[in-house]
Amino acid sequence: MGPLIPNEIITGQWDFVIALLIGGAFGFVLEASGFSSSRNIAGVFYGYNFVVLRVFFTGMIVAMVGLLYFSYMGWINIDLxxxxxxYLNSMLLGGFIMGLGFVIGGFCPGTSYTAAAIGKIDGMVFAGSTLIGIFLFAEFFPLFEGFYYANNLGNITIGEMFGLSNEVIAFAFVVIAIVAFYVTWLIEKRVRKNMTEYKFE
Amino acid sequence: MNTNSSAKRKPNYLNPYFGGVLLGLLLLTTFFIAGRGLSASGAVKLSVVTVVNKIAPEHAANNSYYSKFIPEDGGSIMFNWLIFGAIGTFFGGMFSGVVYGRMGKLRIEHSPKISKRTRIIAAAVGGLLFGIGSQFGRGCSSGAALSGTAAFSFGGLLVMALMFGIGYVFAYFFRKLWI
Incomplete structure (x- = not known):
C-alpha cells in the first residue's frame, strides 16, 4: 500500500496540498515544543535544557519503530x-560545519523558520543567512566537486554498515534514547540549580 | 512546578516527550505518504537556485551545482514539495505561536550577558555555516539527521552524530553566547 505517492496511490496536484499540511504540522510541533527559542535549543550543549534531545530522540525512535511496524504489517513497502x-567525506564535513553553526547560532533551518514566524529577528537573520551560505557553497562548488562526491557508499543503511538488521538497530536506538533521557534528566536538575542567566522561557 | 512563581516563569510548551511522539508520528506519516521524510534546508536551496537562475540564467546553467536543480523541461523550480513544506513550516510555527501566546512584536532573544548586536552576529554566522554545512551534509537537522537516521541511513547517523558531537566540542568556546 504505502508509501502512497511513490506507489501512485496519490497523484497530481495533491502533492503540494499534502506538503503544505505536513510542513504546517512540522512547524507547529517545533514551535509548541519550544524550538522557536535559541536559548532552549542551545541548552542541550550546556546542560540546562535538554528539550532538543528529548523531542529529537523521541521523534526518531517513534518513526523508526513505526516504520518497522508498518512494514511488518504490510502497510508500507520499506524498500520504497x-x-x-x-557520501562519507562530504557528510562528515557537513556535520562538522553544522555542529559549529548549531552552537554559535542556536537554531537549525527548520527551527529558525518558526522563530521568525513568531517575530524573532534572530530567527529571521539565521534563516536569511542560510540563503547566503548556500549561495556561497554553490558559487564555489566547482572547486570542491570531487570532494563532494568522494567515497560514495550509496544508499547504505546503518544495519548494512554494521551487519545487523534494522530491528536490532531500532532496538539499540530505543535503549540508547532511554538511557540518554535518564542521564540528561539528572544533569539538567543539577545544572539548573546553579543557573541564573536562563529563565526557562 | 506547583509554586506560583515557577508557574509564571514556565512557558507553555508541550511536554517534550509528547512533542517527540507527535514529531515521530508526523515523520512516520510523511514516510507513509511520500516515501521520504521532512526537510527544511531544501527549500532554501531551491530558492537560491531560482534567484540565481532568474538573474544570471547562463551562469546557473554552467554551474554544476545549480544546474542539478533546474528542471530540463523548463518547469518551475519553486513548484516543488520542499517549497510548500517550508511555507507550511513557517505558518505552522506561527499558528502555534498564536495558540500558545508567543506570537509577538519583532524582538531579539539573547542571553543577558551579550548584546543584541552580538546575538545577531552569532545568528548570522550560525545561519551561514548551516547553509554551507547542509549542502555538504545532504540535508540539515530535519532532512539528514532526523529523517535520514529514522529511515536507517548511515549517512544520516553520521551527520547527526557529528552535528551534536561538534556542538559539544566547541560549546566551551561559545559559552559566553548562552550562559
Whole structure:
C-alpha cells in the first residue's frame, strides 16, 4: 500500500496540498515544543535544557519503530522509503560545519523558520543567512566537486554498515534514547540549580 | 512546578516527550505518504537556485551545482514539495505561536550577558555555516539527521552524530553566547 505517492496511490496536484499540511504540522510541533527559542535549543550543549534531545530522540525512535511496524504489517513497502545516500567525506564535513553553526547560532533551518514566524529577528537573520551560505557553497562548488562526491557508499543503511538488521538497530536506538533521557534528566536538575542567566522561557 | 512563581516563569510548551511522539508520528506519516521524510534546508536551496537562475540564467546553467536543480523541461523550480513544506513550516510555527501566546512584536532573544548586536552576529554566522554545512551534509537537522537516521541511513547517523558531537566540542568556546 504505502508509501502512497511513490506507489501512485496519490497523484497530481495533491502533492503540494499534502506538503503544505505536513510542513504546517512540522512547524507547529517545533514551535509548541519550544524550538522557536535559541536559548532552549542551545541548552542541550550546556546542560540546562535538554528539550532538543528529548523531542529529537523521541521523534526518531517513534518513526523508526513505526516504520518497522508498518512494514511488518504490510502497510508500507520499506524498500520504497528513501534512504539518504552516504557520501562519507562530504557528510562528515557537513556535520562538522553544522555542529559549529548549531552552537554559535542556536537554531537549525527548520527551527529558525518558526522563530521568525513568531517575530524573532534572530530567527529571521539565521534563516536569511542560510540563503547566503548556500549561495556561497554553490558559487564555489566547482572547486570542491570531487570532494563532494568522494567515497560514495550509496544508499547504505546503518544495519548494512554494521551487519545487523534494522530491528536490532531500532532496538539499540530505543535503549540508547532511554538511557540518554535518564542521564540528561539528572544533569539538567543539577545544572539548573546553579543557573541564573536562563529563565526557562 | 506547583509554586506560583515557577508557574509564571514556565512557558507553555508541550511536554517534550509528547512533542517527540507527535514529531515521530508526523515523520512516520510523511514516510507513509511520500516515501521520504521532512526537510527544511531544501527549500532554501531551491530558492537560491531560482534567484540565481532568474538573474544570471547562463551562469546557473554552467554551474554544476545549480544546474542539478533546474528542471530540463523548463518547469518551475519553486513548484516543488520542499517549497510548500517550508511555507507550511513557517505558518505552522506561527499558528502555534498564536495558540500558545508567543506570537509577538519583532524582538531579539539573547542571553543577558551579550548584546543584541552580538546575538545577531552569532545568528548570522550560525545561519551561514548551516547553509554551507547542509549542502555538504545532504540535508540539515530535519532532512539528514532526523529523517535520514529514522529511515536507517548511515549517512544520516553520521551527520547527526557529528552535528551534536561538534556542538559539544566547541560549546566551551561559545559559552559566553548562552550562559
Amino acid at each position: 522509503v528513501f534512504v539518504l545516500p552516504t
